[in-house]
Amino acid sequence: MNVDQLRHSFHRDGYLALPGILSVAEIDELHHAVERLEAMGAEPAADPAQFRFAAFGDDGGGRRLQQVGEPHALDDTWLALARHRKLLPLVSALLDSDVSLYYSMFMMKPARHGFRAPWHQDLAFFVHDRDGLIAAQVYLDDSTIDNGCIEVVPGSHRFGLLNHFRDGAFAEQVQGDVSAFDESKVAVPMPAGGVVLWSSLTLHSSGPNRSDRPRRAVVFEYKDPSTSLMGGAFDRVREINPVGVSLFEKDPTFTTASQLRTVNNQGGNHD
Ligand SMILES: O=C(O)CCC(=O)C(=O)O
DSSP states (O other), X not given: OOHHHHHHHHHHHSEEEEOOOSOHHHHHHHHHHHHHHHHHHHSTTOOTTTEESOOTTOOOTTOXXXXXXXXXXXXXXXXXXXXXXXXXXXXXXXXXXXXXXXXXXXXXXXXXXXXXXXXXXXXXXXXXXXXXXXXXXXXXXXBOTTTTOEEEOTTGGGSOOOXXXXXXXXXXXXXXOOHHHHHHOEEEOBOTTOEEXXXXXXXXXXXXXXSSSOEEXXXXXXXXXXXXXXXXXXXXXXXXXXXXXXXXHHOTTOOSHHHHHHHHHHHOOOO
């Protein structure tokens, strides 16, 4: 598919699944970067708000690292990945704007453990004035139904922002009867090195890891820098990375969105 077809598909369905973005050597390099994160997380001084042993209501019983907030600020390997030439130009084309990195999150579902993510829209965690944010989840392992791949409700980015509050508190999940979402969901398995992108209004969830294999992935939340934060309950983001990182400022070869689109149109064949 060319970039226009990818844009059409993303705006129609609210998500995109792109296998084969990273090479085997790049995946291998990321596995080493994960080992470095795990070593940092084992340090007594590791910030428990950044290195988390539980996620999405999980009890952390496995005592395995499950989330690392803002890995791009800890190790340049992750920042380089956020700026990957096959990813950043595409995100720019989908947003039709320059791109800031709003946050990054390494997510590990350890074998036979790992969280279940209930149905939610990312925008509920960080309410913005419009749907100008896109998540890109990059897989370091094969992500399968067995080990808890992402599930989406196609077209749900057109539902508007749904209620995520229960008894006056942010509940990290959509409230009410979700059976219609369970019935219309699409599982999005992805081989290591692939990427799944979704809009900040796309309803998504994922199951626990029932396999003997870990499911490691990193999520980059990209945004159109002209999109403004209006509120939300995701304090961790504001504590750790209050302003986001302008990816363009970091790389003089990526100065404007139109330059990115030129790059993309020259080399943007993702088949
Ligand atoms: O990695 C997962 O399974 C869930 C991730 C997710 O829901 C999110 O990043 O919003």
